[in-house]
Amino acid sequence: MTNAPAGHAHVRDFHDDDLDGIVRLWERAHDLGMTPVYSLAEVVASCHADHAVVAVHGDRVLGAAVGRAAHAQGWIVFFHVDADGGADAERVGSQLLDRLERRMAALGLAKLSVLLTDAADSVSHLSENGFELRHQLRYLERPLPVQRRELDLLKTVGGRILPRHLWRNVAGMTKEKQLLEERLVTPLARPELAERFGVLPPRAVMLFGPPGTGKTTFAKAVASRLDWPFVEVFPSRLAETSSGLASALRQTFETIAELEHAVVFIDEVEEIASRRRGDPPSPTQGVTNELLKLLSEFRDLEGRLLICATNFVRTLDAAFLRHGRFDYVLPIGLPDAEARAAIWARYIPADVLAGIERDLLVDASEGLTPADIEYAARRAAQEALASALRAVPVTTATGAITVTGDDAPAALMTTADYLRALRSTRATVSKSAERDFLEDIDALARL
Structure with a gap:
């Protein structure tokens, strides 16, 4: 489609019905290799909650400038003019920036700043409007592992976000770390790479070994390495609830299913998954049956990993360890x-x-x-x-x-x-x- 001539564009404040045009401009910039620094969701949120101006021709949005303020400094979160790059485009770009600056000046800002990717073609618009290019600056960002909606869910199940340095703090244990990196971390953190090799990301893994060898430490380190919330399930605590252990386990796993990502850890799992012995049924047989059902359902969820640990792997129920339930059964032994x-x-x-x-x-x-x-x-x-x-x-x-x-x-x-x-x-x-x-x-x- 040929762009409408920018010279006929009219610059005005953003209206709600301009949103489709903003989305199209963001996608257009992305398609041209000028990937905006801020995500589309952030741009749309600022259009509604902060400050946005648009350049329109008829019912078509040809350009937009979107800004927000934080601590006496203004930030342009999106700026793009979808025109042919001629003199009219330069004029429209300047008009957009002028109008946005006037809107934000009333906030008492000391500075107006903008972050651009290397491929962005907006530098000339900005420099002609008094923006100074600062060299030797680097932009870094880190997505937060848990959004606000999930924080209450995490509290409900006793989950938490672990520090990111736990993986490198596991002293030595090179072979074990390499095994976990290859089998667990990489397929989950880089699913596109795993798919290229036909590797299915794991859903459940069993760690076994003598007490004190670091199974819990490794489970936490995997969660830290993935930057996923860590939820430790304590069967002994759940058993104290009025609904009983089996019911409490199901409620816990149903809440975990609402999280986007999670590493779920059950230590000393032999307490609730020991070998069933037939008639009369043992007190834990019903719990073992429930756990087997939960494990099957858990495996259908993406973005989650169940890590169980045991000091006595030979005492676990045979059905619990069979293929299709746990992807790996990994030994964690004494340090070399x-x-x-x-x-x-x-x-x-x-x-x-x-x-x-x-x-x-x-x-x-x-x-x-x-x-x-x-x-x-x-x-x-x-x-x-x-x-x-x-x-x-x-x-x-x-x-x-x-x-x-x-x-x-x-x-x-x-x-x-x-x-x-x-x-x-x-x-x-x-x-x-x-x-x-x-x-x-x-x-x-x-x-």
């Missing part, structure tokens, strides 16, 4: 030497680390979980602090012991401090439990 080194580095103070023989600690902590190593590191720190305080006591009038200023202990912690703490640390995972875990990997893991 590389992981133990990274865990020690995380818990040893930076100004102490260089003087510590970390190799000795790595060897001495073989067979310990991440939680065990954290305990040993914190115990060593506490014992070293107590020893230093006893070395430089200052008795006050009340008999209290304080350490201040030049009296503060200068001695740093040593490798011996950590080795001493390790000798007093009891391993969470026994040798027999470790053997059982290796057997479970061969028998039940699905990578």
Whole structure:
């Protein structure tokens, strides 16, 4: 379609019936490769709630300028003239900017600003209207993971948004992180890439391994990596409701279904999905049946991931683990030497680390979980602090012991401090439990 000559355009304030024209202009700019910085939804919202002017010819909207104010600064959220680029287009563009500026001047703004993509062709319009191009500026944005409508839903099910750094805070555990990245994170975060390779995004995954190996930490890290809300379901708490555990589970999952995205986590799932034993039915059999139904329904929803964790995978009901329910059954075991080194580095103070023989600690902590190593590191720190305080006591009038200023202990912690703490640390995972875990990997893991 040939554009109407811009020279005949009339510039006026936005009317509600101009909305279709605004949408067409936004799409036109997008099609020409000049993708607006602000989304169409934001532009439409500002048309109604903030300030907008249009250039029209007959019943056709040829151009628009839309602005909003924030903290004494005005922002042009959309500016486009759909004309042939001649002198008339320049004039119409200037008229739009002039009229928008006059409308917003009454707000007492100190500055009017605009963000454009590199491909935008509006720079000449703006510079001729007194806008100065600032170089060496970068625009960054981050979509919020939860919209206002979903916040109340999250509160209802005890969900929350986790910090984005949790993934990189998982010290070591390189193999496990790589497995989760490839199997879970990438197909869910980049579905278009997964589709190219024929990979279906996972809906449910089981993590199993000895206690203290970091299954909960990994579940939270996956949610953090995806930037999805994290909802932890506690069967023991749901069992306390008047409706009973099975009914409370269904209500919780129905609420989760209203969220756009969510990582749902059930720890110690063996409590509600243990092996059914026939007649007479066990107290948890009805709950297990309900959970199996919920899992089937959950798999029909996009943008959600169920992560279950168990210390005793061999006790789970066979129907619970069969193909079609869980996409993967992934082992989370004891940290290897590389992981133990990274865990020690995380818990040893930076100004102490260089003087510590970390190799000795790595060897001495073989067979310990991440939680065990954290305990040993914190115990060593506490014992070293107590020893230093006893070395430089200052008795006050009340008999209290304080350490201040030049009296503060200068001695740093040593490798011996950590080795001493390790000798007093009891391993969470026994040798027999470790053997059982290796057997479970061969028998039940699905990578």
